[in-house]
Amino acid sequence: MAQAMTLCIAASACVQTAPLGRGPVMSAPLRVTNDGAPFAMHEGLAARRLAEGICAGQGKRLRPGIYDRFDQGAWVFVEGCA
Numbered sequence: 001m002a003q004a005m006t007l008c009i010a011a012s013a014c015v016q017t018a019p020l021g022r023g024p025v026m027s028a029p030l031r032v033t034n035d036g037a038p039f040a041m042h043e044g045l046a047a048r049r050l051a052e053g054i055c056a057g058q059g060k061r062l063r064p065g066i067y068d069r070f071d072q073g074a075w076v077f078v079e080g081c082a
Contacts, residue, residue, distance in 0.1 A: 028080050029076050029077065029078050029079075029080055030051055030054065030055070030062070030076070030077040030080040030081060031071075031074045031075070031076050032047045032050050032051045032054070032074060032075045032076075032077070033073060033074045034046070034047075034050075037073075038072070038073025038074065039070070039073060039074065039075055041070045043075075044070065044075060047075035048062070048064065048075070048077075051075070051077050054081070055080075055081035058081055060081035060082055061081065061082060062077060062080075062081060063077070063079035063080065063081070063082045064077060064079070065077075065078055065079050
């Protein structure tokens with residue numbers, strides 16, 4: 001029994017806990033259209049620049065990520081502005 005306890009204690013010492021969220025809070029996704037008209041799929045750079053301008057107007061920065069996507073004429077920036 002003592003060996004099992006020692007093993008459990010030793011194993012728990014190697015576990016890292018998740019860091020506490022101290023960074024900027026994630027905001028809602030930002031959907032960007034071309035001044036009300038739909039963007040084309042190949043216009044991602046123009047959509048990103050527009051999204052950066054929207055965020056800058058709020059005093060924030062765009063948080064682009066791997067899950068950003070084109071969705072029915074709009075570019076969706078999942079992490080929005082922060």
